Amino acid sequence: MALPQAEPKNSHHLAKHHSLSDAFGSVNIKQDFPILFKPVRNQLLVYLDNAATTQKPQAVIKSLYGYYTGKNANVHRGVHYLSEMATQAYESAREKVRRFINARETKEIVFVRGATEAINLVAQTFGKMTVKQGDEILVTELEHHANIVPWQMLCEQVGATLRVIPMTDEGELRLAEMEGMLNERTRLVAVSHVSNAVGTINPVAHIIGIAHRAGVPVLIDGAQATAHLRVDVQALDCDFYVFSGHKMYGPTGIGVLYARKALLEAMPPYQGGGDMISKVSFKTGTTYNRIPHRFEAGTPNISGAIGLGAAIDYLAEFDIDEITAHENALLAYATEALQQIPELRIIGTAGEKTGIISFVLDDIHPHDIGTILDQSGIAVRAGHHCAMPLMERLGLSATTRVSFGLYNTFKDVDLLVEGIHHVLRIFKAN
Ligand code: 7TS
DSSP states (O other): OOOOOOOOOOOOSOOTTOOHHHHTTSSGGGGGOGGGGSEETTEEOEEOBTTTOOOOOHHHHHHHHHHHHHTOSOSSSOOSHHHHHHHHHHHHHHHHHHHHHTOSOGGGEEEESSHHHHHHHHIIIIIHHHOOTTOEEEEETTOOGGGTHHHHHHHHHHTOEEEEEOBOTTSOBOHHHHHHHOOTTEEEEEEESBOTTTOBBOOHHHHHHHHHHTTOOEEEEOTTTTTTSOOOHHHHTOSEEEEEGGGGTSOTTOEEEEEOHHHHHHSOOSSOSTTSEEEEETTTEEEEOOTTGGGOOSSOOHHHHHHHHHHHHHHTTSOHHHHHHHHHHHHHHHHHHHHTOTTEEEEOOOSSBOSEEEEEETTBOHHHHHHHHHHTTEEOEEEOTTOHHHHHHHTOSOEEEEEOOTTOOHHHHHHHHHHHHHHHHHHHHO
16 A cells, blocks of 8 residues: 655644645654654654653643743742742643543543553542442453552452453453443443553443443543544543543643542542642641642642643644544554564554554564664664553563554654564574
8 A cells, every 4th residue: 555655844833724634644743843853873763652652742842931931830829920820821721621521620620640640549539438348340451550550559458359351362352241240349440542552442432331331430541542532521421531641742740630520529639738728727627629629739740731731732733533544544554564574463453443553573572673673763662561461461471562643654654664674684684
């Protein structure tokens, strides 16, 4: 399948709602990301590790610079000008997040460090409140450790059991089994929207329907979804949705917990400290602030939230469905090209996938593959992808993983394929 590949151009930032059929497939979008023009090992970077973290557009970098040069102060405290500016910027980022995932109210948006912290928060607040000895929590075989370990810790603390929804060899959840696993002791289903290790898009709306019919709330780990798929928490009807800013072109150290208002209002606080209280007294005890501030103890990541807001604005310059379509086209093109390599086996062949391809190549260790590709300026991830139970299920210790972002091109895929042939040549020569 020979797809057209436009030549590099020095044109500038895309106009708002630029025709994406022009923009994608060319390198125009790369121009928004300064780091993609930094030579890596004397070559132009081919960045294919977007599931680990995405690169940041100039607009996000500028927003951080703008914050620290024009607005820096602590939030929700000072009466002075800069504090008002910082608070306004921070709270307006919350509104951008609300709109981005279509939550009903900004109260339902809690800023956290990332998906990991959001899940730990839910486990230690909602979990401690509702999960008792003998109760059960359901996760799946496809989860990242961030959506396993906090639940294991909770189960150990309260004497509950973690049960695991199995998957097929292709990497699809066996939902018929899930129905049989729900019972009157089940307190929560925690499932990823998209698997980071093999790219499966789980049918989360369907899963939420099944769980809700059994009266069980659902947490969706959207770390691998928000940069690639349209997310609407009201349409999904999920109870919790978590994600990380850095995987969607925003800064590191900022992420989001969305929780249904009634749940958030019922949950006990997570960390104690400044900003999360309404009154503190040694005599009469402490009362807590209203949501979402009750869950944001201490000085938050103000610049991070503002940078995430800028990333959301950046994504809004595109139509998210066109981003999905572009990454699907890259996935199809790369899958077909990689299948031509007899020594290569793709791991995870679900019917619905995002732009993530895990593979093994002969018996060459993924770390060797990653290291050799890096010599050609191609960045991929090698290892267990923080999904050791998934690897165990597949009988593997590691894979090499390629993951696309909106700036990747068909040329990037061609360079990857060339790089893999180079790896094979090196190993065959030895
Ligand atoms: N959930 C999923 C599905 C993830 O892919 C990750 C990170 C996390 C949770 C945790 O996100 P964090 O931002 O809190 O660290 N996944 C990966 C990855 O695939 N490679 O590096 C990190």
